[in-house]
Amino acid sequence: MKKRSSRSRRLCATVCAALSVGSVPPATAQGVDRQARVWAATCAVCHSAEGRAQSAIPAIAGRDAEVLYRTLLEFKNNQRPAATVMHQLSKGYADDELRRVAQYLAAQPLP
Amino acid sequence: MSMQRRQLLGAGLGGASLALLGCASVSTNPPIGRVVVVGGGFGGATAAKYIRKWEPRIDVTLVERNETFVSCPISNLVLAGKRRIEDITLPYSGLGRYGVKVVRDEATAIDIDRKQVRLARGDTLPYDRLIVAPGVDFRFDQVPGLAAAESSGRVLHAWKAGAQTVALRRQLEALPDGGVFAIAIPKAPYRCPPGPYERASVLAQYFKATKPRSKIVILDANPDIVSKKALFLKAWNELYPGIIEYRPNSEVVEFDASSNVARLEVEDFKADLFNIIPPQQAGRIAEPLISVDKRWVGVEFQTFESTKVPAVHVIGDAISAAPAMPKSAFMANNQGKVVADAVIARLTGQPIDEAPILANTCYSFVSDTDVVHVASVHKWDAVQKTLVVVPGSGGLSSARNEQEGRYALAWARSIWADALA
Numbered sequence: 001m002k003k004r005s006s007r008s009r010r011l012c013a014t015v016c017a018a019l020s021v022g023s024v025p026p027a028t029a030q031g032v033d034r035q036a037r038v039w040a041a042t043c044a045v046c047h048s049a050e051g052r053a054q055s056a057i058p059a060i061a062g063r064d065a066e067v068l069y070r071t072l073l074e075f076k077n078n079q080r081p082a083a084t085v086m087h088q089l090s091k092g093y094a095d096d097e098l099r100r101v102a103q104y105l106a107a108q109p110l111p
Numbered sequence: 112m113s114m115q116r117r118q119l120l121g122a123g124l125g126g127a128s129l130a131l132l133g134c135a136s137v138s139t140n141p142p143i144g145r146v147v148v149v150g151g152g153f154g155g156a157t158a159a160k161y162i163r164k165w166e167p168r169i170d171v172t173l174v175e176r177n178e179t180f181v182s183c184p185i186s187n188l189v190l191a192g193k194r195r196i197e198d199i200t201l202p203y204s205g206l207g208r209y210g211v212k213v214v215r216d217e218a219t220a221i222d223i224d225r226k227q228v229r230l231a232r233g234d235t236l237p238y239d240r241l242i243v244a245p246g247v248d249f250r251f252d253q254v255p256g257l258a259a260a261e262s263s264g265r266v267l268h269a270w271k272a273g274a275q276t277v278a279l280r281r282q283l284e285a286l287p288d289g290g291v292f293a294i295a296i297p298k299a300p301y302r303c304p305p306g307p308y309e310r311a312s313v314l315a316q317y318f319k320a321t322k323p324r325s326k327i328v329i330l331d332a333n334p335d336i337v338s339k340k341a342l343f344l345k346a347w348n349e350l351y352p353g354i355i356e357y358r359p360n361s362e363v364v365e366f367d368a369s370s371n372v373a374r375l376e377v378e379d380f381k382a383d384l385f386n387i388i389p390p391q392q393a394g395r396i397a398e399p400l401i402s403v404d405k406r407w408v409g410v411e412f413q414t415f416e417s418t419k420v421p422a423v424h425v426i427g428d429a430i431s432a433a434p435a436m437p438k439s440a441f442m443a444n445n446q447g448k449v450v451a452d453a454v455i456a457r458l459t460g461q462p463i464d465e466a467p468i469l470a471n472t473c474y475s476f477v478s479d480t481d482v483v484h485v486a487s488v489h490k491w492d493a494v495q496k497t498l499v500v501v502p503g504s505g506g507l508s509s510a511r512n513e514q515e516g517r518y519a520l521a522w523a524r525s526i527w528a529d530a531l532a
Contacts, residue, residue, distance in 0.1 A: 026462045034452055035464050041161065041448040042470045045441055046518075048525035050532045056517040057525060084508065084515055085486050089470055092488020092504030097468070 036104035039097065049111040065106035072098040142170035144458035147228050147238040149218045149396055151175030151203060153440040154427030155244030156530040157447030158454075163209040166455040171210070172236055174228065175203060176217040177273075180531060183303065184440050184474075185523050186272035189280060191313035193479045196277050199523075205532040218396050223420050240454045241423045243408075244443070245394025246271070247302050250406075253390045256366035265368055266385045270302060282384055283314065289324040290383035295363045295373065297390040298332040300407075302428045302438045305338035305485070307331075307388060309475040312343065315351035316478050327355045330373065330380065332362035338437075339475060339483055339507060346477035346511055363387060393429035403431035412498045413491060414453035414463055415446055422457075424450045433498035436489055437471060444526055445469045466491040469498060474519035482515040483508040 026034050044050075049061045060068060074080050076090035076098065090098065143166075148159045151173050159173040180201045188194040203213045217231040221243070227235040249268065251258035260266035269279040286292060292314070296307045311327050318325045336343055336357070347355045365374040366387065373380045373387070392406035400417045402409035408425040409418040412433055417423045427443035436442060449467045456463045472486040487505035489498040508515060 026456070026464055028461065034456075034461075035466075037165070038448050038452050038464065039468060042445055042468075044529050045444055045526050046472070046522050048529040050528040055525065056521040084512075084518065085472055085484055088486045088504060088506040089472070089488055092470060092490065092501040093468065 033100055033104055036097075036100035039093070039101045040104045040108075043101065043105065049108065059111045060105055061108040062110035063106060065103045068105055069099050069102035072102060140168070143168045144239040145170045145237060146172070146240045146242065146454055146458075147236045148173045148242040148244060149221075149228060150244035150246060150394065150427070151177070151180060151213070152244060152246050152427060152443065153526065153530055154246075154443030154447045155242065156180070156203070156206065157444045158242050158244065158426060158451050159211045160206055160209050160530065161448050161451035162454060163211055165451060166459065167210060169455065169458055170212075172212045172214055173203075173206065174214050174216055174218045174230065174236065176215070176231075178215060179203070180527075181272040181276070182440075182523065182527060183270075183272045183306070184526075185520075186269070186276050187306070187310045187313050188476060188479065189272075189276050190269065190283065190310065191317045191479065192280065192284075193313070196273075199272060201527055201531050203531065208532075221396065221399060221423070223399065223423070226422065239422070240457060242450055242454065243394075243397050243400065243417075243423060243425045243429065244427045244447070245396045245429050247391040247428045247438070248394045249389040250392055251389055254363055254366055254387070256368060257363075257387060257389060260366050260368040260385075260387075261389075263368065266366065266387050268388050269386060270306075270388045270391075279386060283317070286322065286325065286384050288322040290322070291326050291328060291381075292318075292384045293328045293330055293373065293380065293382035293386070295330040295361075295385065295387040296332055296337075297388055298362065299337050300432065300438060301388065301391050303473075304437050304439075305343075305473060305475045308336060308339065308343045309477070310386075311355055312346055312351075312475070312477040313479065315347065315354045318354055319351055325354070328380070328382065329355065329357045330361040330363060330375065331357065331359050334359050338473075339485055342483040342508060342511060343475075343477065346481070346483075350478060391428075393425075397425060397429050400425060407431035412496075413465055413467060414457075415450045416453070424454065426450050433489060435487060435500050436469075436498060437473060437485075439471055439473050440526060441473060442469065442471045444530060445471065447530075466493070467498070468501075472522070474515060474522060476516070476519065477511050480513050480516045481511040482513075482519045483511050484515055484519075 046057050047060045072090050075086040148155045159171050162171050182199040185199045218228050219231050220229040227237050267275045267279045269275040361375050363373045393408050400408045402419050408430050410430050415424045415426050426446035428438040453463050469489045474482050474484045485507050488501045490501050492499045
């Protein structure tokens with residue numbers, strides 16, 4: 001039951017991302033937001049989805065897009081006092097870019 | 112589930128969206144392009160993997176001369192006796208999962224006209240797009256006497272992790288209490304700007320515990336500490352008082368192995384053990400592409416395509432970097448992803464990303480538990496036509512801390528998996 005709901009959530013996020021790209025360049029023929037895909041791949045340097053057992057750095061793929069986006073904004077706006085590096089990195093991206101990263105990550109399989 | 116999916120596909124998403132759902136099918140069609148990647152370090156391995164991950168219709172061959180991957184990040188902890196070389200050694204076999212063909216051989220030449228890479232065993236690999244990620248090579252010729260001292264094994268760099276890391280550890284263990292150890296740093300740019308200072312830090316901790324009368328002298332060719340200056344100085348003063356001596360503007364211009372003396376510009380310096388990090392340049396396979404200071408490869412920063420040769424992309428430590436962009440594992444990995452996207456775009460007739468954004472985070476251990484970082488975000492600037500640091504982004508640790516010590520180790524495991532698993 002749990003698995004099913006997470007799948008539908010991912011599906012929804014995929015569809016939402018696919019429908020929202022519209023004029024945002026560049027995207028693949030399948031509607032993948034290519035820029036967001038590369039930006040999200042930057043996240044994977046520390047938050048890798050591959051080969052992870054457990055890590056001091058949390059996994060972020062497959063999480064709810066709205067939660068991810070809100071978290072990134074909190075980092076960017078210095079609302080997370082325990083931040084070490086994310087408050088510095090998130091300031092390099094426009095809010096809309098963070099939203100697209102969140103949407104892309106949410107559409108990926110859980111690690 | 113399958114019903115739901117079919118309905119969605121019927122709604123106009125297109126069959127290839129299946130790939131998004133983790134159901135990428137194995138294609139039996141001929142590849143839509145051939146990519147050869149030279150060099151399986153943090154940049155090359157990542158590029159090879161991500162091209163296949165994002166576009167399985169492209170044929171990708173990775174040429175790597177070493178059987179295993181040995182990580183430079185964390186290798187200073189091996190020198191300090193806190194990790195084993197096995198802990199930082201990884202196989203290339205994980206790339207097979209993505210369909211990357213790994214050829215264990217050495218690329219000896221790039222035939223630009225025929226679009227082929229020549230291999231040491233005599234084979235040639237044709238390419239539509241070539242990614243060159245050779246890292247750095249050393250310029251021993253810049254320091255007379257150093258080549259002989261290096262080849263005899265007396266003076267090591269250990270600036271490419273592997274056999275030299277293990278050998279330098281042995282030399283450090285053999286150094287008597289009271290012995291003077293000197294680390295020589297070349298003029299920037301060089302691989303891993305904070306790396307030499309991290310090395311001094313973790314070795315100072317080792318000396319403090321086992322050889323308290325020994326000293327570490329840093330002979331820096333640069334006028335000041337290149338990276339994380341205040342954080343390193345604070346750690347040295349508070350954790351290892353009297354152990355580390357820092358000497359700026361102290362370039363080693365000649366080395367006399369018979370007397371173990373390094374000639375600096377204005378004086379001679381004698382130590383019991385030297386670790387000389389030589390001046391560096393783009394890996395020699397990239398020599399036909401070198402266009403900056405006779406040492407580095409100039410690239411166009413939207414696609415990392417060589418400014419000299421079309422269809423050849425260069426990433427990692429070998430390039431002439433954009434302003435404030437370090438030669439780091441993180442940056443090479445990130446460039447690998449940007450180049451993967453650009454190569455896919457070129458081979459599938461899509462537009463390139465005209466405004467890439469890259470980021471970097473470098474952790475440095477100042478002890479076996481405490482770590483400091485520097486971070487930055489780099490965005491394409493259409494006016495300056497280069498990648499520039501986004502104003503207000505990035506920064507340093509406010510203070511050394513154990514939390515980032517845990518993050519640094521987690522980062523290492525993560526980037527190894529991201530590049531190789």
